[in-house]
């Protein structure tokens with residue numbers, strides 16, 4: 001997820017795809033137009049947004065899971081491992097425009113981990129709510 005911001009910047013500079021006038025200083029006057037529909041820049045931005053939708057909840061759930069669920073260390077670590085691999089594969093599938101269902105499967109693997117942790121946290125702490 002952290003790499004996707006610089007990757008967006010890389011594709012912006014590669015194709016002179018800037019969205020703000022102040023970013024276009026090096027361009028000729030006729031080329032100084034904001035561009036919001038470059039396929040590669042938008043792809044990386046969608047991938048970044050999808051990471052935010054999934055990794056931010058994972059951080060909160062992963063912490064609560066480790067601290068409150070009572071699950072064994074092995075169970076916790078395997079949830080983390082599967083999530084990390086799933087999200088790396090999701091990024092590779094998205095940025096590489098790999099054929100579906102590669103991206104969908106990696107997305108669902110990460111989602112299952114988040115749902116599994118959420119369910120276990122709720123079940124363990126139900127009486128404390």
Ligand SMILES: N[C@@H](CCC(=O)N[C@@H](CS)C(=O)NCC(=O)O)C(=O)O
Pocket residue numbers: 046047049050053103104107
């Ligand atoms: N916000 C997502 C919700 C569903 C989702 O995350 N789907 C996965 C698997 S198909 C995905 O990679 N969506 C593409 C995206 O978020 O740009 C969307 O708009 O698609």
